[in-house]
Amino acid sequence: MSKTIRTLVVDDESLARRGLVVRLQDFPEVELMDECASARQALQLIGELQPDLVFLDIQMPGMNGFELLREVQAQGYKMPLIVFVTAYDQYAIKAFEVRAIDYLLKPVDHERLATSLARIGKTLELREQESQHERILNLLADATGEDCEEILKRLASGEEIGSARxxxxxxxxxxxxxxxxxxxxxxxxxxxxxxxxxxxxxxxxxxxxxxxxxxxxxxxxxxxxxxxxxxxxxxxxxxxxxxxxxxxxxxxxxxxxxxxxxxxxxxxxxxxxxx
Structure with missing residues:
Protein backbone atom coordinates (compact mmCIF):
# COMPACT_ATOMS: atom_id res chain seq x y z
CA MET A 1 0.00 0.00 0.00
CA SER A 2 1.22 3.53 -0.70
CA LYS A 3 0.35 4.91 2.72
CA THR A 4 2.71 4.00 5.56
CA ILE A 5 1.47 2.08 8.59
CA ARG A 6 2.31 4.20 11.64
CA THR A 7 3.31 1.60 14.22
CA LEU A 8 4.15 1.15 17.90
CA VAL A 9 5.83 -1.92 19.39
CA VAL A 10 4.94 -2.62 23.03
CA ASP A 11 6.77 -5.31 25.00
CA ASP A 12 8.44 -5.27 28.40
CA GLU A 13 11.09 -7.75 27.20
CA SER A 14 13.82 -5.76 25.45
CA LEU A 15 15.13 -8.71 23.38
CA ALA A 16 11.66 -9.62 22.11
CA ARG A 17 10.95 -5.96 21.35
CA ARG A 18 14.25 -5.55 19.49
CA GLY A 19 13.71 -8.76 17.52
CA LEU A 20 10.31 -7.61 16.25
CA VAL A 21 11.64 -4.14 15.39
CA VAL A 22 14.44 -5.69 13.32
CA ARG A 23 11.94 -7.85 11.41
CA LEU A 24 9.69 -4.87 10.75
CA GLN A 25 12.60 -3.08 9.07
CA ASP A 26 12.14 -5.49 6.14
CA PHE A 27 8.76 -3.90 5.41
CA PRO A 28 9.06 -0.38 3.92
CA GLU A 29 5.36 0.31 4.46
CA VAL A 30 5.87 0.20 8.23
CA GLU A 31 6.80 3.49 9.91
CA LEU A 32 8.03 2.67 13.41
CA MET A 33 6.98 5.58 15.60
CA ASP A 34 8.38 4.31 18.89
CA GLU A 35 9.04 1.35 21.16
CA CYS A 36 7.40 1.00 24.58
CA ALA A 37 8.66 -1.07 27.50
CA SER A 38 5.40 -0.78 29.45
CA ALA A 39 1.67 -0.45 28.93
CA ARG A 40 1.68 2.89 30.82
CA GLN A 41 4.14 4.35 28.35
CA ALA A 42 2.15 2.90 25.46
CA LEU A 43 -1.07 4.48 26.75
CA GLN A 44 0.51 7.92 26.73
CA LEU A 45 1.93 7.49 23.22
CA ILE A 46 -1.31 6.09 21.80
CA GLY A 47 -3.04 9.24 23.01
CA GLU A 48 -0.32 11.55 21.65
CA LEU A 49 0.67 9.87 18.38
CA GLN A 50 -2.55 8.07 17.36
CA PRO A 51 -0.75 5.19 15.61
CA ASP A 52 -2.46 3.03 12.99
CA LEU A 53 -1.11 -0.19 14.45
CA VAL A 54 0.22 -1.51 17.76
CA PHE A 55 2.11 -4.77 18.20
CA LEU A 56 1.21 -5.55 21.80
CA ASP A 57 2.57 -8.06 24.27
CA ILE A 58 -0.10 -9.51 26.57
CA GLN A 59 1.75 -10.40 29.74
CA MET A 60 3.40 -7.28 31.16
CA PRO A 61 3.89 -6.13 34.76
CA GLY A 62 1.64 -3.42 36.15
CA MET A 63 -0.84 -3.37 33.29
CA ASN A 64 -1.24 -6.19 30.77
CA GLY A 65 -2.23 -5.85 27.14
CA PHE A 66 -5.96 -6.38 27.70
CA GLU A 67 -6.00 -3.81 30.48
CA LEU A 68 -4.21 -1.35 28.24
CA LEU A 69 -6.94 -1.62 25.60
CA ARG A 70 -9.64 -1.04 28.21
CA GLU A 71 -7.79 2.07 29.36
CA VAL A 72 -7.39 3.36 25.77
CA GLN A 73 -11.15 3.06 25.37
CA ALA A 74 -11.85 4.65 28.77
CA GLN A 75 -9.62 7.63 27.91
CA GLY A 76 -11.50 8.14 24.64
CA TYR A 77 -8.37 7.72 22.51
CA LYS A 78 -8.58 6.59 18.92
CA MET A 79 -8.23 2.80 18.99
CA PRO A 80 -5.44 1.54 16.70
CA LEU A 81 -5.40 -1.84 15.04
CA ILE A 82 -4.00 -4.38 17.49
CA VAL A 83 -1.76 -7.37 16.82
CA PHE A 84 -1.07 -9.33 19.98
CA VAL A 85 2.41 -10.82 20.21
CA THR A 86 2.95 -13.40 22.96
CA ALA A 87 4.77 -16.58 23.82
CA TYR A 88 1.51 -18.23 24.92
CA ASP A 89 -1.35 -19.36 22.69
CA GLN A 90 -3.97 -19.69 25.45
CA TYR A 91 -4.90 -16.02 25.01
CA ALA A 92 -5.86 -16.38 21.33
CA ILE A 93 -9.62 -16.59 21.83
CA LYS A 94 -9.68 -13.65 24.23
CA ALA A 95 -7.50 -11.64 21.83
CA PHE A 96 -10.08 -11.93 19.07
CA GLU A 97 -12.88 -11.23 21.54
CA VAL A 98 -11.38 -7.76 22.00
CA ARG A 99 -11.24 -7.46 18.20
CA ALA A 100 -7.52 -7.76 17.69
CA ILE A 101 -6.75 -7.96 13.98
CA ASP A 102 -4.18 -10.72 14.49
CA TYR A 103 -2.34 -12.86 17.03
CA LEU A 104 1.33 -13.77 16.61
CA LEU A 105 3.40 -16.19 18.63
CA LYS A 106 6.97 -15.47 19.66
CA PRO A 107 9.42 -15.75 18.06
CA VAL A 108 7.62 -14.05 15.17
CA ASP A 109 8.01 -15.83 11.84
CA HIS A 110 8.87 -13.57 8.86
CA GLU A 111 6.27 -15.05 6.50
CA ARG A 112 3.60 -14.96 9.18
CA LEU A 113 4.44 -11.31 9.84
CA ALA A 114 4.21 -10.52 6.12
CA THR A 115 0.77 -12.14 5.96
CA SER A 116 -0.37 -10.12 8.96
CA LEU A 117 0.89 -6.82 7.52
CA ALA A 118 -0.82 -7.52 4.19
CA ARG A 119 -4.12 -8.00 6.02
CA ILE A 120 -3.51 -4.82 8.03
CA GLY A 121 -2.77 -2.86 4.86
CA LYS A 122 -6.07 -3.93 3.29
CA THR A 123 -7.95 -3.10 6.47
CA LEU A 124 -6.46 0.40 6.62
CA GLU A 125 -7.26 0.99 2.94
CA LEU A 126 -10.88 0.04 3.57
CA ARG A 127 -10.98 2.34 6.60
CA GLU A 128 -9.60 5.21 4.52
CA GLN A 129 -12.18 4.62 1.78
CA GLU A 130 -14.97 4.55 4.35
CA SER A 131 -13.61 7.72 5.96
CA GLN A 132 -13.48 9.52 2.60
CA HIS A 133 -16.99 8.29 1.82
CA GLU A 134 -18.23 9.62 5.16
CA ARG A 135 -16.49 12.99 4.64
CA ILE A 136 -18.11 13.36 1.21
CA LEU A 137 -21.52 12.49 2.64
CA ASN A 138 -21.07 15.04 5.43
CA LEU A 139 -20.05 17.71 2.92
CA LEU A 140 -23.12 16.93 0.82
CA ALA A 141 -25.29 16.97 3.93
CA ASP A 142 -23.92 20.41 4.87
CA ALA A 143 -24.44 21.69 1.33
CA THR A 144 -27.96 20.34 0.84
CA GLY A 145 -29.34 20.32 4.39
CA GLU A 146 -30.25 16.63 4.09
CA ASP A 147 -29.09 13.92 6.45
CA CYS A 148 -26.60 11.29 5.29
CA GLU A 149 -29.14 8.45 5.17
CA GLU A 150 -31.41 10.47 2.89
CA ILE A 151 -28.49 11.25 0.58
CA LEU A 152 -27.56 7.56 0.40
CA LYS A 153 -31.16 6.65 -0.49
CA ARG A 154 -31.25 9.26 -3.25
CA LEU A 155 -27.87 8.17 -4.62
CA ALA A 156 -29.05 4.55 -4.64
CA SER A 157 -32.17 5.53 -6.60
CA GLY A 158 -30.11 7.47 -9.14
CA GLU A 159 -31.35 10.91 -8.13
CA GLU A 160 -29.15 13.97 -8.43
CA ILE A 161 -27.87 15.52 -5.23
CA GLY A 162 -27.95 19.27 -4.78
CA SER A 163 -30.13 22.28 -4.36
CA ALA A 164 -31.19 22.22 -8.03
CA ARG A 165 -34.05 19.91 -7.11
Whole structure:
Protein backbone atom coordinates (compact mmCIF):
# COMPACT_ATOMS: atom_id res chain seq x y z
CA MET A 1 0.00 0.00 0.00
CA SER A 2 1.22 3.53 -0.70
CA LYS A 3 0.35 4.91 2.72
CA THR A 4 2.71 4.00 5.56
CA ILE A 5 1.47 2.08 8.59
CA ARG A 6 2.31 4.20 11.64
CA THR A 7 3.31 1.60 14.22
CA LEU A 8 4.15 1.15 17.90
CA VAL A 9 5.83 -1.92 19.39
CA VAL A 10 4.94 -2.62 23.03
CA ASP A 11 6.77 -5.31 25.00
CA ASP A 12 8.44 -5.27 28.40
CA GLU A 13 11.09 -7.75 27.20
CA SER A 14 13.82 -5.76 25.45
CA LEU A 15 15.13 -8.71 23.38
CA ALA A 16 11.66 -9.62 22.11
CA ARG A 17 10.95 -5.96 21.35
CA ARG A 18 14.25 -5.55 19.49
CA GLY A 19 13.71 -8.76 17.52
CA LEU A 20 10.31 -7.61 16.25
CA VAL A 21 11.64 -4.14 15.39
CA VAL A 22 14.44 -5.69 13.32
CA ARG A 23 11.94 -7.85 11.41
CA LEU A 24 9.69 -4.87 10.75
CA GLN A 25 12.60 -3.08 9.07
CA ASP A 26 12.14 -5.49 6.14
CA PHE A 27 8.76 -3.90 5.41
CA PRO A 28 9.06 -0.38 3.92
CA GLU A 29 5.36 0.31 4.46
CA VAL A 30 5.87 0.20 8.23
CA GLU A 31 6.80 3.49 9.91
CA LEU A 32 8.03 2.67 13.41
CA MET A 33 6.98 5.58 15.60
CA ASP A 34 8.38 4.31 18.89
CA GLU A 35 9.04 1.35 21.16
CA CYS A 36 7.40 1.00 24.58
CA ALA A 37 8.66 -1.07 27.50
CA SER A 38 5.40 -0.78 29.45
CA ALA A 39 1.67 -0.45 28.93
CA ARG A 40 1.68 2.89 30.82
CA GLN A 41 4.14 4.35 28.35
CA ALA A 42 2.15 2.90 25.46
CA LEU A 43 -1.07 4.48 26.75
CA GLN A 44 0.51 7.92 26.73
CA LEU A 45 1.93 7.49 23.22
CA ILE A 46 -1.31 6.09 21.80
CA GLY A 47 -3.04 9.24 23.01
CA GLU A 48 -0.32 11.55 21.65
CA LEU A 49 0.67 9.87 18.38
CA GLN A 50 -2.55 8.07 17.36
CA PRO A 51 -0.75 5.19 15.61
CA ASP A 52 -2.46 3.03 12.99
CA LEU A 53 -1.11 -0.19 14.45
CA VAL A 54 0.22 -1.51 17.76
CA PHE A 55 2.11 -4.77 18.20
CA LEU A 56 1.21 -5.55 21.80
CA ASP A 57 2.57 -8.06 24.27
CA ILE A 58 -0.10 -9.51 26.57
CA GLN A 59 1.75 -10.40 29.74
CA MET A 60 3.40 -7.28 31.16
CA PRO A 61 3.89 -6.13 34.76
CA GLY A 62 1.64 -3.42 36.15
CA MET A 63 -0.84 -3.37 33.29
CA ASN A 64 -1.24 -6.19 30.77
CA GLY A 65 -2.23 -5.85 27.14
CA PHE A 66 -5.96 -6.38 27.70
CA GLU A 67 -6.00 -3.81 30.48
CA LEU A 68 -4.21 -1.35 28.24
CA LEU A 69 -6.94 -1.62 25.60
CA ARG A 70 -9.64 -1.04 28.21
CA GLU A 71 -7.79 2.07 29.36
CA VAL A 72 -7.39 3.36 25.77
CA GLN A 73 -11.15 3.06 25.37
CA ALA A 74 -11.85 4.65 28.77
CA GLN A 75 -9.62 7.63 27.91
CA GLY A 76 -11.50 8.14 24.64
CA TYR A 77 -8.37 7.72 22.51
CA LYS A 78 -8.58 6.59 18.92
CA MET A 79 -8.23 2.80 18.99
CA PRO A 80 -5.44 1.54 16.70
CA LEU A 81 -5.40 -1.84 15.04
CA ILE A 82 -4.00 -4.38 17.49
CA VAL A 83 -1.76 -7.37 16.82
CA PHE A 84 -1.07 -9.33 19.98
CA VAL A 85 2.41 -10.82 20.21
CA THR A 86 2.95 -13.40 22.96
CA ALA A 87 4.77 -16.58 23.82
CA TYR A 88 1.51 -18.23 24.92
CA ASP A 89 -1.35 -19.36 22.69
CA GLN A 90 -3.97 -19.69 25.45
CA TYR A 91 -4.90 -16.02 25.01
CA ALA A 92 -5.86 -16.38 21.33
CA ILE A 93 -9.62 -16.59 21.83
CA LYS A 94 -9.68 -13.65 24.23
CA ALA A 95 -7.50 -11.64 21.83
CA PHE A 96 -10.08 -11.93 19.07
CA GLU A 97 -12.88 -11.23 21.54
CA VAL A 98 -11.38 -7.76 22.00
CA ARG A 99 -11.24 -7.46 18.20
CA ALA A 100 -7.52 -7.76 17.69
CA ILE A 101 -6.75 -7.96 13.98
CA ASP A 102 -4.18 -10.72 14.49
CA TYR A 103 -2.34 -12.86 17.03
CA LEU A 104 1.33 -13.77 16.61
CA LEU A 105 3.40 -16.19 18.63
CA LYS A 106 6.97 -15.47 19.66
CA PRO A 107 9.42 -15.75 18.06
CA VAL A 108 7.62 -14.05 15.17
CA ASP A 109 8.01 -15.83 11.84
CA HIS A 110 8.87 -13.57 8.86
CA GLU A 111 6.27 -15.05 6.50
CA ARG A 112 3.60 -14.96 9.18
CA LEU A 113 4.44 -11.31 9.84
CA ALA A 114 4.21 -10.52 6.12
CA THR A 115 0.77 -12.14 5.96
CA SER A 116 -0.37 -10.12 8.96
CA LEU A 117 0.89 -6.82 7.52
CA ALA A 118 -0.82 -7.52 4.19
CA ARG A 119 -4.12 -8.00 6.02
CA ILE A 120 -3.51 -4.82 8.03
CA GLY A 121 -2.77 -2.86 4.86
CA LYS A 122 -6.07 -3.93 3.29
CA THR A 123 -7.95 -3.10 6.47
CA LEU A 124 -6.46 0.40 6.62
CA GLU A 125 -7.26 0.99 2.94
CA LEU A 126 -10.88 0.04 3.57
CA ARG A 127 -10.98 2.34 6.60
CA GLU A 128 -9.60 5.21 4.52
CA GLN A 129 -12.18 4.62 1.78
CA GLU A 130 -14.97 4.55 4.35
CA SER A 131 -13.61 7.72 5.96
CA GLN A 132 -13.48 9.52 2.60
CA HIS A 133 -16.99 8.29 1.82
CA GLU A 134 -18.23 9.62 5.16
CA ARG A 135 -16.49 12.99 4.64
CA ILE A 136 -18.11 13.36 1.21
CA LEU A 137 -21.52 12.49 2.64
CA ASN A 138 -21.07 15.04 5.43
CA LEU A 139 -20.05 17.71 2.92
CA LEU A 140 -23.12 16.93 0.82
CA ALA A 141 -25.29 16.97 3.93
CA ASP A 142 -23.92 20.41 4.87
CA ALA A 143 -24.44 21.69 1.33
CA THR A 144 -27.96 20.34 0.84
CA GLY A 145 -29.34 20.32 4.39
CA GLU A 146 -30.25 16.63 4.09
CA ASP A 147 -29.09 13.92 6.45
CA CYS A 148 -26.60 11.29 5.29
CA GLU A 149 -29.14 8.45 5.17
CA GLU A 150 -31.41 10.47 2.89
CA ILE A 151 -28.49 11.25 0.58
CA LEU A 152 -27.56 7.56 0.40
CA LYS A 153 -31.16 6.65 -0.49
CA ARG A 154 -31.25 9.26 -3.25
CA LEU A 155 -27.87 8.17 -4.62
CA ALA A 156 -29.05 4.55 -4.64
CA SER A 157 -32.17 5.53 -6.60
CA GLY A 158 -30.11 7.47 -9.14
CA GLU A 159 -31.35 10.91 -8.13
CA GLU A 160 -29.15 13.97 -8.43
CA ILE A 161 -27.87 15.52 -5.23
CA GLY A 162 -27.95 19.27 -4.78
CA SER A 163 -30.13 22.28 -4.36
CA ALA A 164 -31.19 22.22 -8.03
CA ARG A 165 -34.05 19.91 -7.11
CA UNK A 166 -35.75 22.72 -5.21
CA UNK A 167 -38.15 24.81 -7.35
CA UNK A 168 -37.54 28.50 -8.01
CA UNK A 169 -41.27 29.31 -7.90
CA UNK A 170 -44.31 27.99 -6.10
CA UNK A 171 -47.77 28.02 -7.70
CA UNK A 172 -50.56 29.31 -5.45
CA UNK A 173 -54.19 29.07 -6.50
CA UNK A 174 -56.34 31.88 -5.10
CA UNK A 175 -59.85 32.97 -6.11
CA UNK A 176 -59.70 31.17 -9.44
CA UNK A 177 -56.24 32.54 -10.26
CA UNK A 178 -52.85 30.89 -10.09
CA UNK A 179 -50.02 33.09 -8.86
CA UNK A 180 -46.38 32.15 -9.31
CA UNK A 181 -44.48 33.30 -6.25
CA UNK A 182 -40.68 33.37 -6.42
CA UNK A 183 -39.19 31.22 -3.68
CA UNK A 184 -36.50 33.85 -3.03
CA UNK A 185 -39.16 36.45 -2.26
CA UNK A 186 -40.72 34.42 0.56
CA UNK A 187 -39.93 36.02 3.92
CA UNK A 188 -41.70 33.64 6.26
CA UNK A 189 -44.54 31.13 6.33
CA UNK A 190 -47.00 30.44 9.11
CA UNK A 191 -49.82 27.97 9.51
CA UNK A 192 -53.44 29.01 9.78
CA UNK A 193 -55.49 25.89 10.40
CA UNK A 194 -55.45 23.80 7.22
CA UNK A 195 -53.80 26.60 5.25
CA UNK A 196 -50.37 28.16 4.90
CA UNK A 197 -49.88 31.91 4.85
CA UNK A 198 -47.01 32.71 2.49
CA UNK A 199 -45.59 36.14 3.26
CA UNK A 200 -43.61 37.41 0.27
CA UNK A 201 -42.77 40.92 -1.00
CA UNK A 202 -45.24 42.64 1.35
CA UNK A 203 -48.05 40.36 0.19
CA UNK A 204 -49.70 37.39 1.87
CA UNK A 205 -50.81 34.39 -0.19
CA UNK A 206 -52.99 31.56 1.08
CA UNK A 207 -51.82 28.07 0.19
CA UNK A 208 -53.87 24.95 0.82
CA UNK A 209 -50.98 22.66 1.83
CA UNK A 210 -49.59 21.15 4.98
CA UNK A 211 -46.47 22.55 6.60
CA UNK A 212 -44.62 19.28 6.00
CA UNK A 213 -45.47 19.24 2.29
CA UNK A 214 -44.31 22.82 1.83
CA UNK A 215 -41.15 22.25 3.85
CA UNK A 216 -40.10 19.44 1.51
CA UNK A 217 -40.14 21.86 -1.44
CA UNK A 218 -37.96 24.47 0.26
CA UNK A 219 -34.18 24.37 0.39
CA UNK A 220 -33.28 23.71 4.07
CA UNK A 221 -30.09 25.72 3.62
CA UNK A 222 -32.30 28.78 3.24
CA UNK A 223 -35.63 27.92 4.87
CA UNK A 224 -35.80 26.62 8.41
CA UNK A 225 -38.60 25.70 10.78
CA UNK A 226 -38.46 27.99 13.83
CA UNK A 227 -41.71 26.86 15.36
CA UNK A 228 -44.14 23.99 14.92
CA UNK A 229 -46.22 26.30 12.72
CA UNK A 230 -43.65 28.68 11.22
CA UNK A 231 -40.86 28.61 8.63
CA UNK A 232 -38.50 31.50 7.99
CA UNK A 233 -36.21 32.49 5.11
CA UNK A 234 -32.81 32.81 6.81
CA UNK A 235 -31.70 35.32 4.17
CA UNK A 236 -34.39 37.65 5.51
CA UNK A 237 -33.18 37.47 9.12
CA UNK A 238 -31.60 40.66 10.44
CA UNK A 239 -30.93 39.56 14.02
CA UNK A 240 -31.65 37.04 16.74
CA UNK A 241 -32.73 38.49 20.07
CA UNK A 242 -32.94 36.84 23.48
CA UNK A 243 -35.47 37.88 26.10
CA UNK A 244 -35.15 37.88 29.90
CA UNK A 245 -37.61 34.99 30.10
CA UNK A 246 -35.28 32.84 27.97
CA UNK A 247 -37.27 33.16 24.76
CA UNK A 248 -35.62 33.90 21.41
CA UNK A 249 -37.07 36.02 18.62
CA UNK A 250 -35.97 36.59 15.05
CA UNK A 251 -36.24 40.07 13.60
CA UNK A 252 -36.62 40.14 9.82
CA UNK A 253 -35.45 42.89 7.48
CA UNK A 254 -39.02 44.17 7.19
CA UNK A 255 -39.21 44.56 10.98
CA UNK A 256 -41.39 41.51 11.53
CA UNK A 257 -40.58 39.72 14.79
CA UNK A 258 -41.03 35.93 15.02
CA UNK A 259 -40.77 33.73 18.08
CA UNK A 260 -38.35 30.77 17.99
CA UNK A 261 -39.56 27.76 19.94
CA UNK A 262 -37.17 26.05 22.37
CA UNK A 263 -36.92 22.87 20.28
CA UNK A 264 -35.56 24.81 17.29
CA UNK A 265 -33.51 27.42 19.19
CA UNK A 266 -30.10 25.70 19.11
CA UNK A 267 -30.27 24.84 15.41
CA UNK A 268 -31.32 28.37 14.44
CA UNK A 269 -28.52 29.88 16.54
CA UNK A 270 -26.00 27.60 14.86
CA UNK A 271 -27.23 28.44 11.36
CA UNK A 272 -27.14 32.17 12.04
CA UNK A 273 -23.71 32.09 13.67
CA UNK A 274 -22.28 29.76 11.00
CA UNK A 275 -24.11 30.55 7.75
Missing amino acids: YPEHIAIKESGEITRVAINSIEWVDAAGDYMCIHASNETHILRRTMKELEEELNPQRFQRIHRSAIVNLDQVEKLCSRQNGEYHLVLRNGKELKVSRSYKDRIKKLILNP
